[in-house]
Amino acid sequence: MIDLKTILVVDDEPKTRTGLKKTLDTWALGKYEILCAASGDEAITILDERQIHVLLTDIRMPQITGLKLIRSLKEKKQKPVVIIISAYSEFEYAQEAIALGVVNYLVKPVDKQKLIEAVEQAMKVLKDREKAEMLAEMFDMQIVAMKDNVRSTPIKEALKFIHENLHEPFSLRDVSKRVHLNASYFSVLFKEETNMTFSEYVTRCRLQKAKSLLVTTDLSIEEIAEAVGYQTAKYFIKLFKEFAGVTPHRFRKHHLKKVEF
Template sequence: MRTKSILIVDDEPRTRQGLKTMLEKWGAGRYRIMTADNGQDALLTLAETAIDLMITDIRMPEISGLSLAAQIKENPALHQPSIILISGYAEFDYAQQAIQLGVVNYLLKPISKDKLIEAVEQALEAGEERSRVGMMRKFVDPQLLDSNVNNANLSESVRDALTYMEEHIERTVTLREVADHVHLNASYFSVLFKEQLKMTFSEFVARTKLQKAKEMLLTTKLPISEIAERVGYQTAKYFNKVFKEYEGQSPGQYRSGLTGEPSDVQ
């Protein structure tokens, strides 16, 4: 697992070093503590390094802490850390702007060790939650979200069918099998399903299986052949083919592109 990085940005050497020393003692080697003495250097660091948390003074020459936070937020190419602002002034306008920029905490100097550590722990936790949400968005199929899968207005037959399909995702289920399970004629069930879910039965099955597969590709180290089996594909080759049709890339490319790890199927 990557060591988390904390960047301290302050033009005052004593403050910068004092914060660094406190965090190094608290972190006991668990975190990489970096420093920058101005906003421009901080931006260069963020362009090159995955920073998890940035602690920056508000009042700095050239690029203020607020301006720095705004530039980071406006530039998706930069790593997007959680941000703590520090200031020697209790000014409402600063706090208000900080909230608008999504800053997770606002500390007044002089900063006690306890308050600093509490703020850092909260900010790192907020960053982890943001990462989890971001990860979820990477494998959720927007067309499944746009369907009525969670709609209370779905007929009882279709809701029962969805439950049955979910419970048997590890194997191939046919339209006729599901129609028989909900005691409907297969042709009628096919029409009803498409009308309520806004996609055909076969497309829904494929998208549901691939969404589950993407979740496993991102959150586990399971071989792709095993993931294919767990979502009901008899061969990794066919799974690879279907995945490419829907995602425009192979399962291996999808995994390595998002996790940076090499994969066993390309």
């Protein structure tokens, strides 16, 4: 079953609601699911039951206004991209909507082309947001937490060199020479300050970069292996599976599926 992105249209005027849905259904061609709600209460019920990716809501509605509906999203786990639709073009409404994170503000009667453009923009915002969230999930928290513990200048310089040269093969001895330390002492100091061996740290950094390239580029597995300093794709795939639990191909397929619209 295909996991469709869902758009929710909220408007208390039946004619407007039907017109917006018809326009969006024609545009979507089955690529997106278009739902409707006749009130803020009905919208909240839908939001409690379904994942909504884009929310189009009128500002002026009885009981729960569009702005109140948007504010209520903060109490929920969902964070749809929001477009405001209103017959009221007063600046204060637009100001408050923008402050609440609304990406577009359309004035009734809504032009069909402007509606479609607004939804396409919202989908782009959603895609960028989901990619950013995915990349944040990819950060190796062990690496992030470790950085605050590093005190000595040689290890800081070593970390800088490692991050700037992940595309090149290098050894502990190469880096120790770079920071003017004996290899044995450098190895002990590195472990003491990072709580990781030099080899483990470099591997984690290379694989973190590989994860990012798998999701954000069209590079082949072979090209990514080379870009993160591995001379053979076979060894890269073996190492990636050991650390990530899946092959690079499966990792890419799983994460790209989340942002394919």
